[in-house]
Amino acid sequence: MRPSQIEALPDWDGDVAAARALQQRLARQVELRDDFALPLRTLAGFDVGFEDAGATTRAAAVLLDADTLQPLETRIARIATRMPYIPGLLSFRELPALLEALALLSRRPDLVFVDGHGIAHPRRLGIAAHFGVATGLPSIGVAKKVLVGHHVEPGPQRGDVAALVDRGDIIGTVLRSKPRCRPLVVSPGHRVSLASAPGLVLRCLTHYRLPEPTRLADRLASRRDERR
């Protein structure tokens, strides 16, 4: 188990500039070369939802068999919300709960899919990248909307892609995961390359817009009947 960054997640004190500066430092620790177990045995999906009008943050973690894509384990963590949503600083708000959910899993997955961006972020440290650096785990970000960057419309077929570019950098891939559906924004988080990320997401797709890890976590994180 790789060491986690001791200063990767300080307490929120309202200092936006300080948080951005920390992101720039942490971004340097992101590894964009493929460095995960092959063959992949287990995958995990993570997502966050809110209860009590936002007072409680709920994180869902789902461990899946990498071959069958069947869920092996499901966990939910709840903590008091510590920070408001601020575009670009999402990870500081949601990561605490995600780390709790990860700790509830019986084993560390070979690869993690997080709902949100990896390096497709203003300072190249979206929640999937932050999660990866904080835990040392290989990760990929799967977002439903662009945060930063531009791209042309990908083709209509499942698997069609377009590069997401920001300030001259290719920071992710816009992927049509299902015909007639808005494409997903895929970007590496940590220990995964820009070129490999789309393929890894593709192999997790069945007949839904979202890849199984994220889809299952999404469902758990936002189900009303799961609230209490």
Added chain:
DNA sequence: GCGACAG
């Protein structure tokens, strides 16, 4: 100054 802005 005017938009854009993950979840």
Added chain:
DNA sequence: ATCTTGTCGC
């Protein structure tokens, strides 16, 4: 993200 039912389309 969340508040919320039905409804149009494949």
